[in-house]
Amino acid sequence: RVKQGFITFDHVSFIYPGTTKSVLSNVRFSVNPGERLAVIGSTGSGKTSLFQLIPRLYDATEGEIRIDHRPTTDYTLDNLRRSIGYVPQSPLLFTGTVAENIAWGKEHASTKEIIHAAKDAQIHDAIMELDNQYQTKVGQKGVNLSGGQKQRISIARALIRNPKILMLDDSTSALDLTTESKLLHAMESYECTTLLITQKISTAMRADRILLIDEGKVLAIGTHEELLHSSSLYQRIVTS
Ligand code: CTP
Ligand code: MG
Incomplete structure (x- = not known):
């Protein structure tokens, strides 16, 4: 079967309805089919908000999100959500x-x-x-x-x-390292694109790439080694 679950954020900005603060600003990145992407960033940086836009729990204020090259707004909500396994921060x-x-x-x-x-x-x-x-x-x-x-x-x-796309919002935070490791290993047998928000660098390092967000902006995306070289914030997080 052709691998599915290609995700594109195309200049996405987001303000919660009824507020004025920009929670995500001009976010752009892509995730390849079957790729595992870790999302890291300090509390309040917009990680959960970014996740919520994918199954359209909220709609982007500006820009477009595409799954397999089709805007998420082109899918019926039912079909869109059927293809996404979303584990919220507080299930x-x-x-x-x-x-x-x-x-x-x-x-x-x-x-x-x-x-x-x-x-x-x-x-x-x-x-x-x-x-x-x-x-x-x-x-x-x-x-x-x-x-x-x-x-x-x-x-x-x-x-x-x-699901075609699996999204975990800090879902392994309560697990001990051995259990988390077994879980991440078991997840490898699913052919889905995986996005996982995590606080732990050790967890992030197991992903194919890491997306670092700060104050609603994408600061860097790349492998652990790439980020070590390109991002001073990432260096600080790793050494802290
Ligand atoms: N926010 C908001 N209205 C909401 C939810 C969040 O205005 N219903 C704001 C928060 O106050 C915050 C920003 O949106 O300033 C980003 O929030 P969130 O995406 O939840 O940040 P996370 O990075 O997920 O933070 P945490 O690590 O604490 O989960
Ligand atoms: Mg969150």
């Missing part, structure tokens, strides 16, 4: 079983598929320790899961749909 589980939460958004998911996604998301073992395992009720009236467990259920929910 929400709905009231229902663990299995239902993982299968959400994919019709006719089999038990086998649910377990497979959970294993890849490194949450299977924790689920097996719950009283009713995959049938355990979570959400408002269910058992309380840790932030990291919710993140991994949300990752399983994204993986089970085998």
Whole structure:
């Protein structure tokens, strides 16, 4: 199959509706099909905002975002979002079983598929320790899961749909290094373009390229070595 998931930001600027502050300014970069891009930048630099524009949770104020050379505004919202697995920074589980939460958004998911996604998301073992395992009720009236467990259920929910584009917003922040490493390794078997926001340079270094944003602007994009040479801010982040 032809690799899909080519993403282009073409001079994108963004101001949240009802505000005046420019959150993203003239952002331009491309991500190749199947590439893994880490997005780093200090808190408030616009990383989550940049992510939210891709599935059109918000629309760019200026410029255009294209997926596989078509503007995202040309897709139906349903088709656009079906091709994207988006794990938000603070994922929400709905009231229902663990299995239902993982299968959400994919019709006719089999038990086998649910377990497979959970294993890849490194949450299977924790689920097996719950009283009713995959049938355990979570959400408002269910058992309380840790932030990291919710993140991994949300990752399983994204993986089970085998998306063209996978987006993780700081989704591995709560994981220990070994679990994170296993997760990143498991994700390699999915042929999707991956964007991952991370605070950790060690995680960013595992990506093909790194996008550094600061105050809504792209400061640099390239490999770890390239950024070390080209960006003084990157040097400072690495040595801090
Ligand atoms: N912002 C806003 N309205 C929102 C969300 C964010 O005005 N509904 C502003 C924030 O105040 C911030 C800027 O947009 O100045 C960028 O926010 P965000 O994209 O959330 O920044 P991140 O880089 O994701 O920050 P963090 O690392 O803390 O998640
Ligand atoms: Mg954020």
